[in-house]
Amino acid sequence: xxxxxxxxxxxxxxxxxxxxxxxxxxxxxxxxxxxxxxxxxxxxxxxxxxxxxxxxxxxxxxxxxxxxxxxxxxxxxxxxxxxxxxxxxxxxxxxxxxxxxxxxxxxxxxxxxxxxxxxxxxxxxxxxxxxxxxxxxxxxxxxxxxxxxxxxx
Numbered sequence: 001x002x003x004x005x006x007x008x009x010x011x012x013x014x015x016x017x018x019x020x021x022x023x024x025x026x027x028x029x030x031x032x033x034x035x036x037x038x039x040x041x042x043x044x045x046x047x048x049x050x051x052x053x054x055x056x057x058x059x060x061x062x063x064x065x066x067x068x069x070x071x072x073x074x075x076x077x078x079x080x081x082x083x084x085x086x087x088x089x090x091x092x093x094x095x096x097x098x099x100x101x102x103x104x105x106x107x108x109x110x111x112x113x114x115x116x117x118x119x120x121x122x123x124x125x126x127x128x129x130x131x132x133x134x135x136x137x138x139x140x141x142x143x144x145x146x147x148x149x150x151x152x153x
Contacts, residue, residue, distance in 0.1 A: 007146040008099050012138070013046070030136060030143040032123065033098040036109060038066040038091070044098070046120040049134065049143065053124030054078075056095065056109045057088060062121075063111035066093065070111060078112060086114035095127065105131075 012028040030049040035042050036058065043062050057078065063070050068091050075087035088110040096104035107127040115121065123129075132145040 035096045037094045050122040056127035058121035059115040060111045088112040
């Protein structure tokens with residue numbers, strides 16, 4: 001065995017329900033620090049691990065900061081629970097999960113105005129769950145993931 005780490009345990013992260021009124025409490029979500037890059041530009045941010053998301057999606061301002069001309073991509077409609085459809089522009093960028101032992105990988109990521117209010121992204125089935133086996137242990141405040149054997153390193 002090469003000693004290469006293939007399993008990670010990550011604590012849930014707490015977010016205020018209302019950043020302007022912390023007395024309203026908080027909710028916890030499985031998150032990872034990530035970076036996305038295109039050319040020489042790299043953006044570091046958080047991404048929520050979202051088993052209900054089809055794709056990895058980030059705010060459209062990230063595409064602009066990376067120098068991506070979104071008008072070169074065809075807009076595809078995406079939507080979430082209870083929301084209307086919003087145009088999303090997909091582009092191949094380098095995605096790095098910022099944990100020990102994981103290399104950055106080319107990933108087709110969507111950029112949309114629909115996430116601007118959050119300021120971070122989501123990791124969905126195409127680009128994350130198709131590469132990693134994920135288990136959630138909410139009661140322990142942990143979630144785990146490991147590289148799937150058939151996923152490219």
